[in-house]
């Protein structure tokens with residue numbers, strides 16, 4: 001996917017092209033820019049290979065590659081919003097998306113409203129004549145609320161807005177946003193596509209109507225991704241399916257097991273029948289990835305820290321989608337609508353590729369440590 005070995009003397013993988021300058025054969029060609037590649041910021045055979053692969057996965061008209069998942073959020077928002085516009089953003093959004101909206105977008109004169117992830121077709125009531133973007137993310141960051149994407153997209157389109165989705169959790173293997181009415185699909189390729197916690201990259205894929213404005217903004221901003229990182233993500237795609245399959249199986253079996261453990265009041269994983277968004281997940285998604293949260297049955301910081309400090313296999317760190325288990329205490333202080341009513345601390349678990357019995361033993365140890373804490 002993404003490259004033809006015959007283009008490169010039969011080598012299975014494409015070369016990594018490091019480039020700023022591209023030479024033209026003569027002045028006329030240069031004046032007209034009449035050749036496929038003209039400058040490093042505008043694309044190379046390496047970026048083309050990854051873009052073609054992502055377009056095939058997403059079913060998109062075009063894809064841009066940017067230096068981080070966060071840039072994959074900010075660049076399309078800049079492409080489709082101007083002073084005087086209004087944007088609707090889901091309240092369970094990745095926190096840095098909210099920070100960008102509350103600082104830069106507000107400074108540029110864009111009005112923001114955060115909406116309930118469960119709003120569904122009810123989003124129609126929040127649309128204003130100047131609503132230009134409806135931003136979705138499903139499941140929600142850290143608390144994993146599902147969104148009725150087709151219903152939201154229909155109402156947003158009726159009001160003339162562009163629908164964006166941060167689809168990092170599912171990847172296009174388990175959910176194809178453009179098939180469900182989304183116009184612009186956003187991905188932190190840092191997570192599952194890269195898969196090894198050593199690369200930052202973002203992809204943004206658009207349908208035909210949105211491709212030109214997205215591509216123009218990308219070229220204008222000059223925020224192109226570095227060739228080695230692009231290559232690493234292309235490489236990661238080759239194994240993403242098998243890695244995701246393993247993440248999915250391990251995470252779901254641990255989520256089911258955790259539901260029955262003393263000390264755990266809730267497991268926030270959309271593939272569990274107990275999850276409030278399970279029916280939507282089952283209707284629209286073809287799989288689940290490896291990150292979910294648990295809620296402890298009471299207590300506060302001391303209990304949360306006892307749990308985290310007792311873990312051996314899990315590292316304490318941000319990000320996810322890599323080969324290794326990671327845990328973090330979730331902070332929900334930025335929420336205005338989707339605050340949830342959680343009995344105790346919320347802990348996010350990224351389930352890696354380690355043996356599931358070993359991960360379970362680690363979690364057992366952590367729950368026992370948390371149970372000893374009174375607060």
Ligand SMILES: Cc1ncc(COP(=O)(O)O)c(C=O)c1O
Pocket residue numbers: 068069070071073094141166168169187188189190200201202319320
């Ligand atoms: C849902 C989501 N979107 C985007 C990002 C940003 O990705 P990056 O870390 O590559 O900037 C993250 C990172 O955690 C994320 O969880």
